[in-house]
Amino acid sequence: MTGTLVLIRHGQSDWNLKNLFTGWRDVELTETGRIEALAGGQRLKAKGLKFDIAFTSALKRAQNTCQIVLDELGQSGLETVRNEALNERDYGDLSGLNKDDARAKWGEEQVYIWRRSYDVPPPGGESLKDTGARVWPYYIHEVQPHVLRGQTVLVAAHGNSLRALIMALEGIAGPDIVNLELATGVPIVYRLNADSTVASKEILAAV
Numbered sequence: 001m002t003g004t005l006v007l008i009r010h011g012q013s014d015w016n017l018k019n020l021f022t023g024w025r026d027v028e029l030t031e032t033g034r035i036e037a038l039a040g041g042q043r044l045k046a047k048g049l050k051f052d053i054a055f056t057s058a059l060k061r062a063q064n065t066c067q068i069v070l071d072e073l074g075q076s077g078l079e080t081v082r083n084e085a086l087n088e089r090d091y092g093d094l095s096g097l098n099k100d101d102a103r104a105k106w107g108e109e110q111v112y113i114w115r116r117s118y119d120v121p122p123p124g125g126e127s128l129k130d131t132g133a134r135v136w137p138y139y140i141h142e143v144q145p146h147v148l149r150g151q152t153v154l155v156a157a158h159g160n161s162l163r164a165l166i167m168a169l170e171g172i173a174g175p176d177i178v179n180l181e182l183a184t185g186v187p188i189v190y191r192l193n194a195d196s197t198v199a200s201k202e203i204l205a206a207v
């Protein structure tokens with residue numbers, strides 16, 4: 001066994017609350033989102049976890065979630081690497097549209113395919129496969145080496161950038177990824193084997 005990898009989706013954002021496609025739009029956390037991030041940090045603290053390094057996206061909802069977690073752990077000044085490789089899937093022309101309005105316009109099934117399929121991109125945006133094509137190499141080159149050295153690493157990112165990462169990490173097949181949903185502000189703790197496969201996974205959901 002090597003180190004520990006913790007993934008956390010940002011807390012509820014302003015546009016999650018308003019039910020808008022967000023993608024690369026840089027929106028704020030809501031008060032609920034900040035509380036979710038704090039609760040995630042408290043659960044990590046209860047597990048006795050401390051981080052050696054943190055990674056987050058170029059978007060403030062993930063960066064602020066990361067900082068709230070680190071503050072809760074008494075690690076406010078921890079080295080934190082920001083990179084747009086960890087950004088949310090680019091929702092292209094859907095960005096800023098209401099998800100219910102989109103269903104009314106294009107139909108339930110089409111919108112579901114855009115949101116949850118593996119390789120069908122929304123108009124002008126990225127499929128989950130496209131998102132994985134930037135997230136996975138970044139993870140392999142920048143994040144994983146820390147874990148394999150035995151460090152404890154935090155990645156605070158987004159619903160779909162983390163779904164793409166988890167897909168590769170756990171070897172989930174394209175057709176099965178539709179079923180994976182990530183709750184906001186809920187840490188997922190992985191321990192990795194020396195060959196970089198997953199030794200264990202624990203979801204720190206509210207009890």
Ligand SMILES: O=C(O)[C@H](O)COP(=O)(O)O
Pocket residue numbers: 020021022023088091115158159160
């Ligand atoms: O970008 C968004 O709209 C959300 O963060 C994720 O949206 P989804 O659940 O529709 O993929």
